[in-house]
Amino acid sequence: MKRTLFIILIVSALFLVGCGNDSGNGKSKDNENTITAWAWDPKFNIAALELAEKAYDGEEEIELKVIENAQDDIISKLNTGLASGTLKGMPNIVLIEDYRAQSFLQSYPDVFYELTDYLNPEDFAEYKVTPTSLEGKMYGLPFDTGVTGLYVRTDILEEAGYTVEDFTNITWDEYIEMGKDIKEKTGKYMMTVDPGDLGTIRFMVQSAGEWYLDEDGQTPTLANNKALAESFRVYKTLITEKVAGIHTDWSQLLAGFNNGEVVSIAQGSWITPSVKAEESQAGLWAVVPIPRLDIPGGVNASNLGGSSFYVLNTDGKEKAAEFLSNTFGANEDFYQQLIEEVGAIGTYMPATTGEAYKEKDAFFQYQEIYADLTEWMEQIPPVNYGVHTYAMEDILIVEMQNYLNGQELEKVLENAQKQAESQ
Amino acid sequence: MGNRTKTQTIGWLFVLLSTVLITIFYFYPMLQALLLSFKSGMGNNLENVGFSNYKRLFSDPTFIAALKNTFIYLLFQVPLMIGLALVFSVLLNDPKLKFKGFFRIAIFLPAVTSLVAYSIIFKNLFAQDGIINKFLLSLSFVSEPVQWLTDPLLAKIVIILAITWRWTGYNMIFYLSGLQNIDRSIYEAAELDGANGFQIFTKITIPMLKPIILFTSITSTIGTLQIFDETMNITKGGPGNSTVSISQYIYNLSFKYTPDFGYAAAVSFVIVILIVFFSFLQFRVAGDRK
Numbered sequence: 001m002k003r004t005l006f007i008i009l010i011v012s013a014l015f016l017v018g019c020g021n022d023s024g025n026g027k028s029k030d031n032e033n034t035i036t037a038w039a040w041d042p043k044f045n046i047a048a049l050e051l052a053e054k055a056y057d058g059e060e061e062i063e064l065k066v067i068e069n070a071q072d073d074i075i076s077k078l079n080t081g082l083a084s085g086t087l088k089g090m091p092n093i094v095l096i097e098d099y100r101a102q103s104f105l106q107s108y109p110d111v112f113y114e115l116t117d118y119l120n121p122e123d124f125a126e127y128k129v130t131p132t133s134l135e136g137k138m139y140g141l142p143f144d145t146g147v148t149g150l151y152v153r154t155d156i157l158e159e160a161g162y163t164v165e166d167f168t169n170i171t172w173d174e175y176i177e178m179g180k181d182i183k184e185k186t187g188k189y190m191m192t193v194d195p196g197d198l199g200t201i202r203f204m205v206q207s208a209g210e211w212y213l214d215e216d217g218q219t220p221t222l223a224n225n226k227a228l229a230e231s232f233r234v235y236k237t238l239i240t241e242k243v244a245g246i247h248t249d250w251s252q253l254l255a256g257f258n259n260g261e262v263v264s265i266a267q268g269s270w271i272t273p274s275v276k277a278e279e280s281q282a283g284l285w286a287v288v289p290i291p292r293l294d295i296p297g298g299v300n301a302s303n304l305g306g307s308s309f310y311v312l313n314t315d316g317k318e319k320a321a322e323f324l325s326n327t328f329g330a331n332e333d334f335y336q337q338l339i340e341e342v343g344a345i346g347t348y349m350p351a352t353t354g355e356a357y358k359e360k361d362a363f364f365q366y367q368e369i370y371a372d373l374t375e376w377m378e379q380i381p382p383v384n385y386g387v388h389t390y391a392m393e394d395i396l397i398v399e400m401q402n403y404l405n406g407q408e409l410e411k412v413l414e415n416a417q418k419q420a421e422s423q
Numbered sequence: 424m425g426n427r428t429k430t431q432t433i434g435w436l437f438v439l440l441s442t443v444l445i446t447i448f449y450f451y452p453m454l455q456a457l458l459l460s461f462k463s464g465m466g467n468n469l470e471n472v473g474f475s476n477y478k479r480l481f482s483d484p485t486f487i488a489a490l491k492n493t494f495i496y497l498l499f500q501v502p503l504m505i506g507l508a509l510v511f512s513v514l515l516n517d518p519k520l521k522f523k524g525f526f527r528i529a530i531f532l533p534a535v536t537s538l539v540a541y542s543i544i545f546k547n548l549f550a551q552d553g554i555i556n557k558f559l560l561s562l563s564f565v566s567e568p569v570q571w572l573t574d575p576l577l578a579k580i581v582i583i584l585a586i587t588w589r590w591t592g593y594n595m596i597f598y599l600s601g602l603q604n605i606d607r608s609i610y611e612a613a614e615l616d617g618a619n620g621f622q623i624f625t626k627i628t629i630p631m632l633k634p635i636i637l638f639t640s641i642t643s644t645i646g647t648l649q650i651f652d653e654t655m656n657i658t659k660g661g662p663g664n665s666t667v668s669i670s671q672y673i674y675n676l677s678f679k680y681t682p683d684f685g686y687a688a689a690v691s692f693v694i695v696i697l698i699v700f701f702s703f704l705q706f707r708v709a710g711d712r713k
Binding site: 075106195419 | 483551573
């Protein structure tokens, strides 16, 4: 009797397992036109994808299914999924941040579908092509730009006796000098930085055409890196002169400028919607190029963040590539809508002469901010982000603490170099 | 005889089922992880590297920092929590205490909250403009906001406070149930002999609860060695590496940086070794040597 019960149990367990398999297979065959995409940020990336689905006018019928995930979750899902060696359950299209792109492309060869035949690399901003390519082949479709801008509160500047021109195309030292004066007169911080996130250092280094790694994307160049050393010096001066305050998470950064406690923001252009979210400050803001590092090669333009779309080597890859190529890779009108409806600035250069890019934004005193940002985008020095961005940065975060606590700059960077090499 | 073989077969079948499942889902992955820890490389491009992952551990400052932090959590947090849980449970076990149910629930409730949710609440409480700073400022205890999360020492204290808040009630429940098994007549006898409250606590309660104290300290040690959610959500391991834990480092190696699953597996075996070592130590120190 007991044995029969046991057998029934085993059989039903096997049956359940079988069921699971069936439904798994059934789903993908369910609709051959369905393309799934993983992305984060419903107001930005996902909105852009949905807009693209509407704009798509290719021959094949396509139904786009966007699955929203936090960026960190996408990374861990991709890593666990791809490491297991199977592409089951993976999407057709996935959004990957440019800083991480090489890490995925090199860690999982043959997993990504080559897009070279589906787009023209020369159509995209130069700095965007390097991270999305591997061995001369293009694997990613460049999406949004993280071109940096210095967003300034014109009214506070005026109150302290400065104009927007005073902050246009300046060096960081000039910024700090004026910042000290403004801090004294108004009591407000010029900007805030997060000690646990070296985004500020990241875009400063790139603004001088340098990076944490050599051009090969592998060899760490933390010591004897003029741009990095100068960025460290500027960062420390910002904090010790109390020109920059501290925030410890994203919401505090947003609250800082939305509440009017911070005079300027140096971030990627994707911060624009967050600035505009505080409607009471309409007409008080302007955007100028970020300050430059006072070293040879330093320019008033850089990049912070930004991501691109990748197609996985699964069933439906041609359709997915076709979809991306038809929209993000060719459709100029689509990019106009992208600006008007989502506020996202793409990196597809032929579209930048369109009407939407010339829009005068009332929030920014009728400045043509999209035209300006696009102009700066073309000046971004291209660098190879390589494979270790965040590992390098975690080393630098620790050494930055040591530097802020009084250790010598040369020594901390040499220490960082040693740690980076031992990895 | 035939009947006996039958019972035995059925018995073995039952054991077999769990043995097979445990082998497949525990021992096999452990073995694979051990093999993995002798490989290294980016993502799927793994190569055999012998012991070099284990050698790398000794010169890896992040790993050493993580190990040190985890030990600090262990040394301060486990005794603090066990002590508090003991005190609470003895207080709550007092038959004269009113609203016993209310207090018991109030102290146990943190243990049912989600790890991530409570971590985020702690992060906000101790933020620069959080309620703790506002409270201290308004009472003029401090003149400017305390840098709870960006000062290396204070950040560790916040983490320890958070884990203690979350797990004290959980351990208290074990002690409460243990206390209810102690015969009241022992206490009455002690009182008749003129023992004071402290003597009763140290001479009767603690020895009687010894197996439970052993159990809770082993589970707490294991839990603390594996601490992840709190450091990940409250401080992200910062400032610098001053709150990063071993588990968080494993996560970073596999998911934050370019994945090196081999080295991550080697780090995870350090946790295994530590847990085995500490459990053994605690058994030797506190356990019955029968």
